[in-house]
Amino acid sequence: MSRPDEGEEREGPVINDRRRIDPETGQVREQAKQPAPEPAPAADDGAAADLKERLDERTADLQRLQAEYANYRKRVERDRVAVREQAVGSVLGELLPILDDIGRARDHDELTGAFKSVGESLESAVGKLGLVRFGDKGEPFDPTVHEALMHSYSAEVTEPTCVDILQPGYRIGERILRPARVAVAEPAEPEAATEGTETGDE
Structure with a gap:
């Protein structure tokens, strides 16, 4: 039986010996160096600009x-405060006649005993809800917060002045x-002043 020439390809499975130690010499075999990976090509300038x-x-x-959400939160908070003030104002508006009665009783020294305690408690409660009473004798007349029920002339004032408070005003906020x-x-x-002077001269 003839042996195949060394130049001829052998048929059958090919076995690669990957053992690190050579079984014949007992020496550690040198590992074949793997080629270093090539650096990735630099990104194209146009792609970087687009990104x-x-x-x-x-x-x-x-x-x-973010700006729209911040404005939305502010608007919701503002609406919430407005709704609360409107609801509280509606309730307090119904209590104004009672507060007027308490004020008149105090002016006539009739706010005594249990009635005084109840009246002061009510005034304290509405004050905590933000109700503020305004209107003092002698302050300048302001049509935005005053309603004139009586009108007269006086030499003792230099501008339209509230000379008497017929009914106090109330505000909330x-x-x-x-x-x-x-x-x-x-x-x-x-x-009138000129006529008075002329009459005095006569």
Whole structure:
């Protein structure tokens, strides 16, 4: 039987010996060096610019959404406060006649005993809810918070002045529940003052 020549390819399985130690010499075999991976090619300048532009757009969108959400929260909080003030104002508005009765009783020294305790407790409670009483004798007349029920002229004033408080006003926050009803005096008319002077001269 003839042996195949060394130049001829052998048929059958090919076995590669990958043992680190040579069984014949007992020496450690040198490992074949793997080729170093080639560095990845640098990104194209156009692709990098496009990526940066898209990132800037997403950042701007996020900032816009954050601003819209902040404005939404402020609007909701403002509406919530307005609804609360309106509800509280409606309840307090129904109590104003009772507060007027308590005030008149105090002016006539009739706020005594248990009635005094109840009246003061009620005034304290509505004060905690933000109800503020206004309107004092001698303050300048302001048509935005005063309602003039009586009018006269006086030489003792230099501008329209509240000379008497017929009914106090009440507000809650910036909302006027009821204007103060007052008697207003204006400076004496020049003609009246002149006539008075002429009469005195005669």
